[in-house]
Amino acid sequence: MDNGKTVDAWTFNGSSPGPELRVTEGDLVVVTLHNKDIEDGVTVHWHGINVPCSQDGIAGVTQDAVQPGEQFTYTFVASAPGTYWYHSHQMSSIQAKKGLLGSIIVEPREPSAPLSSATDVSALYQRMDSTVLLNGSAKGLNVPGKAGEQVRLRLTNGDNETMNFSVDGAPFQVIAMDGHDLHEPGLLDGDMIPVGAGQRFDLLIRLPESSKVVVRSESAKSLPIMLGSGNEPERTEGGKMFSFIDYGTPLKDDPLRMLKPDRNIELRLGQSLFVKTINGRSFHEIPPITAKEGERLLISIANDGGGDHPFHLHGHTFRVLSKNGIPLKGSPVFLDTLLTKKDEIYEVYLVADNPGLWMAHCHNLGHASMGMSMMLNYEGITTPYRVGTKSGNLPDL
Numbered sequence: 001m002d003n004g005k006t007v008d009a010w011t012f013n014g015s016s017p018g019p020e021l022r023v024t025e026g027d028l029v030v031v032t033l034h035n036k037d038i039e040d041g042v043t044v045h046w047h048g049i050n051v052p053c054s055q056d057g058i059a060g061v062t063q064d065a066v067q068p069g070e071q072f073t074y075t076f077v078a079s080a081p082g083t084y085w086y087h088s089h090q091m092s093s094i095q096a097k098k099g100l101l102g103s104i105i106v107e108p109r110e111p112s113a114p115l116s117s118a119t120d121v122s123a124l125y126q127r128m129d130s131t132v133l134l135n136g137s138a139k140g141l142n143v144p145g146k147a148g149e150q151v152r153l154r155l156t157n158g159d160n161e162t163m164n165f166s167v168d169g170a171p172f173q174v175i176a177m178d179g180h181d182l183h184e185p186g187l188l189d190g191d192m193i194p195v196g197a198g199q200r201f202d203l204l205i206r207l208p209e210s211s212k213v214v215v216r217s218e219s220a221k222s223l224p225i226m227l228g229s230g231n232e233p234e235r236t237e238g239g240k241m242f243s244f245i246d247y248g249t250p251l252k253d254d255p256l257r258m259l260k261p262d263r264n265i266e267l268r269l270g271q272s273l274f275v276k277t278i279n280g281r282s283f284h285e286i287p288p289i290t291a292k293e294g295e296r297l298l299i300s301i302a303n304d305g306g307g308d309h310p311f312h313l314h315g316h317t318f319r320v321l322s323k324n325g326i327p328l329k330g331s332p333v334f335l336d337t338l339l340t341k342k343d344e345i346y347e348v349y350l351v352a353d354n355p356g357l358w359m360a361h362c363h364n365l366g367h368a369s370m371g372m373s374m375m376l377n378y379e380g381i382t383t384p385y386r387v388g389t390k391s392g393n394l395p396d397l
């Protein structure tokens with residue numbers, strides 16, 4: 001690492017994170033994974049991209065783990081622009097930490113005017129041994145720019161813990177969460193931005209006349225992102241925590257008001273002695289959600305303790321309707337990973353529009369490996385692949 005320490009890492013194309021993949025909305029993306037020498041086998045999961053199930057990269061569900069000397073080609077259309085990432089979903093808690101992750105950015109085919117001229121920077125955080133790295137570096141990131149220019153900063157949390165970001169030196173907007181644009185996002189000043197494990201937040205920052213802008217996280221203080229030129233700004237302390245509950249503005253003709261869910265489902269995230277649980281059970285004891293294609297599901301997700309639980313659903317984008325019983329008042333919020341903190345309860349809405357067998361799990365991958373992982377299965381769909389020590393497919397270990 002560039003702090004002089006040596007770690008035993010696993011890499012894509014010789015580096016961790018792997019190459020940043022930048023594609024354009026509508027592109028057919030074809031990626032061939034060759035496993036040179038990862039003995040337990042490896043896969044690639046496209047976190048946040050609603051690929052067909054066969055391309056989701058889940059060992060034992062959508063494919064067998066790719067063994068040394070073997071290969072697997074992923075093919076999907078990058079239909080929705082946004083900030084996403086990829087990581088192995090064979091023994092994910094081990095392999096992502098070892099380095100098998102990277103960014104994938106889907107650029108819009110026709111970017112809107114203010115964004116098309118912005119400097120576009122992705123900032124992927126990961127933890128190796130106990131060191132947090134930013135785009136593979138232990139030293140932080142410098143983004144040059146002149147006053148008045150705009151920077152689009154794509155923050156991606158590839159660690160297992162929530163990261164709280166501060167922005168010093170200029171007001172800013174959160175323009176997207178988990179790749180999905182927010183509607184009329186307002187200017188924030190001094191707010192802390194909580195990014196759960198697996199989540200992505202896109203910030204838009206206009207560089208000021210007088211100083212640099214510094215973006216940093218509490219958990220990676222030595223890794224500042226410095227934007228622009230001039231002196232370092234003063235640190236703001238104790239800014240209020242950003243909340244999407246009343247951020248931005250609602251859509252005028254929001255179709256959601258007309259939609260009634262077909263079914264309500266409750267998921268309680270918690271823990272008992274040695275395991276992390278959903279509705280009091282762990283792993284294979286958790287009954288899957290079984291859905292019909294086209295079904296509209298209202299899922300309430302409650303955090304009963306045991307830490308932050310960023311709940312990630314594969315293959316689907318869900319809409320957050322309420323937090324602690326209070327309906328969202330601002331922009332619609334579409335996510336694939338919902339950060340939940342103790343005693344919070346959210347309602348999310350989704351249309352079962354992507355048939356397959358999909359994982360739903362905590363993206364603190366340590367929690368997933370301790371049992372907080374379940375399935376959303378479409379009726380009538382089966383898989384020839386098997387999870388277990390016999391097949392060697394262990395997606396969450």
Ligand SMILES: [Cu+2]
Nearest residue numbers: 309362364367
């Ligand atoms: Cu968790």
